[in-house]
Amino acid sequence: MAKPLADPTVDLGLSVDRSSPVPLYFQLSQQLEAAIERGALTPGSLLGNEIELAGRLGLSRPTVRQAIQSLVDKGLLVRRRGVGTQVVHSQVKRPLELSSLYDDLEAAGQRPETRVVANTLVPAPAEAAAALGVAEGEEVHRVERLRLAHGEPVAYLCNHLPTGLLALDDERLSATGLYRLMRAAGITLHSARQSVGARAATAVEAERLGEEAGAPLLTMQRTTYDDTGRPVEFGSHTYRASRYSFEFQLLVRS
Amino acid sequence: MAKPLADPTVDLGLSVDRSSPVPLYFQLSQQLEAAIERGALTPGSLLGNEIELAGRLGLSRPTVRQAIQSLVDKGLLVRRRGVGTQVVHSQVKRPLELSSLYDDLEAAGQRPETRVVANTLVPAPAEAAAALGVAEGEEVHRVERLRLAHGEPVAYLCNHLPTGLLALDDERLSATGLYRLMRAAGITLHSARQSVGARAATAVEAERLGEEAGAPLLTMQRTTYDDTGRPVEFGSHTYRASRYSFEFQLLVRS
DNA sequence: GTCAATTGTTTGTCCGGACAAACACCCGCC
DNA sequence: GGCGGGTGTTTGTCCGGACAAACAATTGAC
Numbered sequence: 001m002a003k004p005l006a007d008p009t010v011d012l013g014l015s016v017d018r019s020s021p022v023p024l025y026f027q028l029s030q031q032l033e034a035a036i037e038r039g040a041l042t043p044g045s046l047l048g049n050e051i052e053l054a055g056r057l058g059l060s061r062p063t064v065r066q067a068i069q070s071l072v073d074k075g076l077l078v079r080r081r082g083v084g085t086q087v088v089h090s091q092v093k094r095p096l097e098l099s100s101l102y103d104d105l106e107a108a109g110q111r112p113e114t115r116v117v118a119n120t121l122v123p124a125p126a127e128a129a130a131a132l133g134v135a136e137g138e139e140v141h142r143v144e145r146l147r148l149a150h151g152e153p154v155a156y157l158c159n160h161l162p163t164g165l166l167a168l169d170d171e172r173l174s175a176t177g178l179y180r181l182m183r184a185a186g187i188t189l190h191s192a193r194q195s196v197g198a199r200a201a202t203a204v205e206a207e208r209l210g211e212e213a214g215a216p217l218l219t220m221q222r223t224t225y226d227d228t229g230r231p232v233e234f235g236s237h238t239y240r241a242s243r244y245s246f247e248f249q250l251l252v253r254s
Numbered sequence: 255m256a257k258p259l260a261d262p263t264v265d266l267g268l269s270v271d272r273s274s275p276v277p278l279y280f281q282l283s284q285q286l287e288a289a290i291e292r293g294a295l296t297p298g299s300l301l302g303n304e305i306e307l308a309g310r311l312g313l314s315r316p317t318v319r320q321a322i323q324s325l326v327d328k329g330l331l332v333r334r335r336g337v338g339t340q341v342v343h344s345q346v347k348r349p350l351e352l353s354s355l356y357d358d359l360e361a362a363g364q365r366p367e368t369r370v371v372a373n374t375l376v377p378a379p380a381e382a383a384a385a386l387g388v389a390e391g392e393e394v395h396r397v398e399r400l401r402l403a404h405g406e407p408v409a410y411l412c413n414h415l416p417t418g419l420l421a422l423d424d425e426r427l428s429a430t431g432l433y434r435l436m437r438a439a440g441i442t443l444h445s446a447r448q449s450v451g452a453r454a455a456t457a458v459e460a461e462r463l464g465e466e467a468g469a470p471l472l473t474m475q476r477t478t479y480d481d482t483g484r485p486v487e488f489g490s491h492t493y494r495a496s497r498y499s500f501e502f503q504l505l506v507r508s
Numbered sequence: 509g510t511c512a513a514t515t516g517t518t519t520g521t522c523c524g525g526a527c528a529a530a531c532a533c534c535c536g537c538c
Numbered sequence: 539g540g541c542g543g544g545t546g547t548t549t550g551t552c553c554g555g556a557c558a559a560a561c562a563a564t565t566g567a568c
Contacts, residue, residue, distance in 0.1 A: 021529095023551060043483065049518055060553045065519090073327070075445050078481055081519045082561030088483030190505070191329050197499030198452035198472040216470035216495075218452040227332055229297065229342030241470075245451030251444070275559095277521060303548055314523045319549090335549045336531030 016057060024059060028067035036076055036087055043089025047077070050085075075251050099248065101147060101155060101237075102177025110149035114177075116170045118144040121163070128160035131223040131234035139163055143173065146208065153209045154243050159235040182232065190227040196220050196246060201238075209240050216241040270311055278313060282321035290330055290341055297343030301331070304339075329505050353502065355401060355409060355491075356431025364403035368431075370424045372398040375417070382414035385477040385488035393417055397427065400462065407463045408497050413489040436486065444481040450474050450500060455492075463494050470495040 014035075016027045035041045047053070047068070054064040068085055071077045079085045105112035122142045129136040141161040147154050159178060161168070166185050173181070179189060197219045206213040218239040226232050268289075270281045289295045301307070301322070308318040322339055325331045333339045359366035376396045383390040395415040401408050413432060415422070420439050427435070433443060451473045460467040472493040480486050 025551080051518085060555095062554085063552060066551090078483070079519060080561075081559065082517060084518060086482075088479075192504045193501075194504060195499050195501045196450055196472075198470040198495035200470050214468065216452045216454045218450075218472075219499075225342075228340075229332070241452035245449050245473075247447075247449045250446045250448060279521080305548085314525095316524085317522060320521090333549060334531075335529065336547060338548060 014057060016059065025063050025066035025070070028057070028059070028064065029070045032067065032071055033074075033076060036071075041087050043087050045087050047085040047087070073251075075249075099246075100177045100179040101157070102180070105147075105149050105154070112177075113148040113151070114174050115146040115148070116143070116173050117146055118142065119168060119170055119173065124160065127236075128234045132160060132162055132231045134162060141166075141168055143168060143178070145173065149243070152243065153240065155237055155239040156205065156208050157235060157237045159233055161233050162231070165232060178233070187232055188227040189232075190225055190229070192222050192224040194220060194222045198241065205238055209238070211240060211242070218244060218246075220246075268311060270313065279317050279320035279324070282311070282313070282318065283324045286321065286325055287328075287330060290325075295341045297341050299341050300337075301339040301341070327505075329503075353500075354431045354433040355411070356434070359401075359403050359408070366431075367402040367405070368428050369400040369402070370397070370427050371400055372396060373422060373424055373427065378414065381490075382488045386414060386416055386485045388416060395420075395422055397422060397432070399427065403497075406497065407494065409491055409493040410459065410462050411489060411491045413487055415487050416485070419486060432487070441486055442481040443486070444479050444483070446476050446478040448474060448476045452495065459492055463492070465494055465496070472498060472500070474500075 014028070014031050016024050018024070020027065032041070032047075041047070050061050050064050050068070054061045057064070068077060068079070072079060072085075076088055077085050078088055102112050102114070120142055121139050123137040124132065124134055124140045126136050128140060129138065132140065134140065140163060141159075143157075143159045143161070145157045145159075147157055157178075165187065166182060168181070182189060198216055199219060200214045201209070201211055201217045203213045205211075205217060206215060209217075211217075218241045220235070220237045220239070222233075222235045222237070223231055224233040224235075268282070268285050270278050272278070274281065286295070286301075295301070304315050304318050304322070308315045311318070322331060322333070326333060326339075330342055331339055332342055356366050356368070374396055375393050377391040378386065378388055378394045380390050382394060383392065386394065388394065394417060395413075397411075397413045397415070399411045399413075401411055411432075419441065420436060422435070436443060452470055453473060455463070455465055455467055455469045455471045457467045459465075459471060460469060463471075465471075472495045474489070474491045474493070476487075476489045476491070477485055478487040478489075
């Protein structure tokens with residue numbers, strides 16, 4: 001009979017605005033996420049059952065469930081039948097996004113810079129053609145960039161893109177990341193297929209990145225798709241292993 | 255007015271079994287996924303609207319929506335208001351799972367083998383203690399293994415695990431992967447935090463893997479959490495870059 | 509004291525309906 | 539011919555309810 005929490009609605013300042021165009025379930029999930037983020041909901045604590053929560057907020061149970069489910073999908077909450085919904089007790093950050101090197105560096109406080117080495121139209125090489133789903137030799141954009149942080153080279157990025165998708169001028173390429181340009185052009189990025197490996201740097205690669213020949217490089221090849229499943233970008237990147245590593249969080253989908 | 259598909263229900267052999275304990279939405283989503291997998295639903299093709307589909311199957315719209323939504327989450331389908339639900343036209347495999355090296359090798363037809371190099375209790379080193387959330391110096395399991403494919407070394411795996419979770423005997427460790435053992439012990443793996451990088455092999459590392467000193471190695475550090483957010487494993491792995499690379503698919507969470 | 513059955517709580521699944529918002533398409537106007 | 543508005547289709551959101559399944563805790567029997 002004794003409830004572990006007095007009234008979470010009050011403590012957490014949960015409330016919804018029915019006049020807002022933001023969906024109710026989304027308002028709720030954001031508030032819950034914020035509460036978890038700032039520690040108002042401590043790891044392991046119960047959330048109170050769905051019926052009560054719905055009643056207190058003046059929402060229906062399906063709406064509350066939708067809000068909770070989205071947080072479960074993000075890995076912030078765990079539900080157990082007969083027990084309730086608990087906050088996961090781990091230092092989960094973000095469940096993994098399609099990371100942009102530029103944004104990552106910027107978020108880390110490293111001042112990212114981009115030097116455009118090449119920006120031309122070329123006949124598609126076999127590998128790029130296969131990834132982009134165009135005929136070999138068909139014209140595609142080719143962009144080669146050197147990415148720096150604090151004035152030091154971090155990565156050499158070579159990308160191929162289908163024509164007609166995007167206006168690519170050196171100025172904009174220098175100012176920001178490719179993904180931001182694509183999003184700004186109305187392309188909704190959706191998924192990507194990646195392959196991450198390592199190899200020793202060739203003399204040319206080493207010189208570009210300021211390493212010794214034979215130094216270990218982290219390599220990534222990535223094909224990115226928009227929300228219709230159309231390939232929009234194929235990238236071959238090499239990173240200085242001494243200056244960069246990939247960090248990400250995986251969720252098991254059940 | 256003209257429908258692109260005559261009656262998908264018939265063509266795809268969709269049907270649900272109400273006497274089965276398997277949830278209806280899950281039955282439907284599995285059948286749809288199978289139809290996409292085997293090409294019965296071609297990329298770009300419409301799925302027919304939700305109301306009709308529900309009517310034909312004798313299900314309610316929410317149930318059909320739940321089935322479709324799960325496939326949208328997996329990146330197999332795209333929904334557009336006023337248009338309908340389409341099959342994504344790309345060669346999407348699986349959206350990325352918490353990959354097990356053993357399972358990956360086995361699925362690729364490489365015959366994986368494991369040699370247990372060490373399997374002891376040790377005081378937790380600082381890094382492992384921090385990852386597992388235990389005090390430094392507290393006793394933890396330490397397992398070192400060499401993973402081979404076709405008799406050739408592929409990776410050197412060093413893992414730390416909390417005590418009391420799992421019975422770790424050399425025999426079982428040799429026969430299968432660590433993740434399978436954990437699942438078999440009733441641990442539900444949920445998420446993992448990974449860091450992938452590269453570095454040159456030290457003399458010791460090179461010797462273990464049959465490489466030259468200085469050869470590029472792919473490194474991974476991973477902390478795995480169960481469904482309650484409790485850390486259950488911390489691994490430091492080194493892979494022969496010449497023989498292995500990580501392949502995975504990322505989804506952008508909207 | 510220990511084990512098994514019962515009971516209560518909570519989430520899981522499913523239904524039927526209603527209205528809103530976004531998009532594609534067609535038609536009429538200019 | 540081009541453009542704008544109207545119309546219809548489809549998904550998005552939300553409601554209220556009902557029953558089933560899983561789990562924990564208590565109760566009862568041995």
